[in-house]
Amino acid sequence: MIFFKRTLSDADLIAGIRAGGLNRRNCENGLYNQFRYLIREATFKHKLLPDECSTAYSDAVLTVIEHISSHRYEGRSGLKTYLYQIFYNKCVDFVRKNSTNRESVHQGHSLEDLSIADETRTVLQKLISDGEVNYLRQQLTRLGDKCQQMLLAWGEGFSDEEIARNLEYQSSAVAKTSRLRCLEKLRTLYRKP
Amino acid sequence: MNDLEQIERFFQGAMSSTEQASFEEQIQQNPELASAAAFYWQAHQAARLEVLAEKRKQWEKTTPVKPLRKPGLSIAAGVAAVALLAVIWLFWNRNHASLNDEVLAYSTRNFRQLSLTMGNSTGSLQEGITLYNQGKIKQAEQVFEARLTHAPQDTEALKFAGIAAMRLKKYDEAIRHFQHLSNTGLYENPGPFYEALARIQRNQADDRTLAQQLLKRVVQENLPGKTQAAEWLN
Numbered sequence: 148m149i150f151f152k153r154t155l156s157d158a159d160l161i162a163g164i165r166a167g168g169l170n171r172r173n174c175e176n177g178l179y180n181q182f183r184y185l186i187r188e189a190t191f192k193h194k195l196l197p198d199e200c201s202t203a204y205s206d207a208v209l210t211v212i213e214h215i216s217s218h219r220y221e222g223r224s225g226l227k228t229y230l231y232q233i234f235y236n237k238c239v240d241f242v243r244k245n246s247t248n249r250e251s252v253h254q255g256h257s258l259e260d261l262s263i264a265d266e267t268r269t270v271l272q273k274l275i276s277d278g279e280v281n282y283l284r285q286q287l288t289r290l291g292d293k294c295q296q297m298l299l300a301w302g303e304g305f306s307d308e309e310i311a312r313n314l315e316y317q318s319s320a321v322a323k324t325s326r327l328r329c330l331e332k333l334r335t336l337y338r339k340p
Numbered sequence: 341m342n343d344l345e346q347i348e349r350f351f352q353g354a355m356s357s358t359e360q361a362s363f364e365e366q367i368q369q370n371p372e373l374a375s376a377a378a379f380y381w382q383a384h385q386a387a388r389l390e391v392l393a394e395k396r397k398q399w400e401k402t403t404p405v406k407p408l409r410k411p412g413l414s415i416a417a418g419v420a421a422v423a424l425l426a427v428i429w430l431f432w433n434r435n436h437a438s439l440n441d442e443v444l445a446y447s448t449r450n451f452r453q454l455s456l457t458m459g460n461s462t463g464s465l466q467e468g469i470t471l472y473n474q475g476k477i478k479q480a481e482q483v484f485e486a487r488l489t490h491a492p493q494d495t496e497a498l499k500f501a502g503i504a505a506m507r508l509k510k511y512d513e514a515i516r517h518f519q520h521l522s523n524t525g526l527y528e529n530p531g532p533f534y535e536a537l538a539r540i541q542r543n544q545a546d547d548r549t550l551a552q553q554l555l556k557r558v559v560q561e562n563l564p565g566k567t568q569a570a571e572w573l574n
Binding site for chain 1: 342344345348351353360361364367368374375376377378379380381382383384385386387388389390391392394395396398399400
């Protein structure tokens with residue numbers, strides 16, 4: 148009964164995502180579903196494959212969730228406009244990839260977003276590659292459950308305070324120390340294949 | 341504070357501008373710190389991609405997204421649909437038109453003249469029949485109507501008044517007369533058949549359905565017009 152389907156307002160979605168817990172999950176799903184028709188539009192508009200558009204859209208939704216959660220999204224535009232802009236850029240990345248035979252599309256954050264000196268960016272850029280990221284993804288699965296949960300929550304953009312609350316640590320400081328230890332373990336695995 | 345914590349503060353933008361500038365200089369000059377920074381960045385990306393893969397699975401559990409069809413195909417489909425509708429309409433209309441034509445032809449053929457023997461006794465009816473056969477259908481109708489004011493149950497007057505009204509394309513009146521005729525106790529009652537003729541010619545919303553029912557009744561009850569009714573029904 149599509150006529151009776153409730154559409155969550157921007158305020159509901161933002162409040163729900165920031166509230167955390169089950170409410171956050173529901174609102175994340177709500178945000179994804181509310182604008183998923185953009186995927187169909189993009190397949191037509193950008194002549195991309197449905198799978199490419201789905202990837203770009205999921206990535207864009209996750210970015211919006213992170214921005215809402217970290218208050219980087221300040222509500223100066225509607226959620227749809229904000230999401231659309233991010234989604235559009237990610238689609239353009241795919242179009243560029245298809246037209247220039249680039250190996251892969253940059254997903255997630257980019258060093259371009261950081262306000263750092265060009266020289267530093269260049270140094271880091273040389274060391275960063277998609278292959279290394281994929282290798283790290285494999286190593287992540289070799290960590291214990293607790294560490295995996297911790298690092299995935301960090302990857303999802305949760306603050307240490309939220310991680311402490313969700314994973315039942317005494318304080319955000321304890322959560323942070325544990326998270327950095329997990330990261331250290333990952334680095335050890337990364338160095339010793 | 342270990343290097344990862346420092347690196348985290350750097351990427352989070354938590355350093356003062358002086359501290360950041362100094363840290364960036366270290367990254368540029370110290371390959372070990374640079375690779376630690378690259379590891380941190382890539383680890384975060386890896387964790388994020390894992391989350392993204394999980395989210396995609398969860399989000400796409402619902403119906404997969406179908407791509408929009410290309411407009412060319414939609415236009416072609418639209419044109420085909422319109423063409424199909426046009427063909428159906430023409431076919432339907434032709435069938436209807438042909439039945440209307442047949443009924444009109446039947447009426448013209450059979451009701452051009454009223455047989456004097458059709459009316460047997462009363463002088464006014466004879467007068468009406470004469471007028472009708474002279475082509476003075478309107479005056480004939482008035483005569484038949486006048487007769488009905490005196491004898492509302494006169495089946496001959498009802499029949500002639502109906503036929504005259506039908507010739508004058510006053511189908512509402514014709515139908516009223518034929519219905520009245522049908523309700524009389526006349527044994528060989530042409531009322532239903534004539535009403536069917538009038539309804540087919542009037543061609544309003546339910547006329548065709550009702551006409552079909554009337555024609556079926558004519559066939560079933562062996563009423564006047566049966567042969568023609570059976571032919572049209574087939």
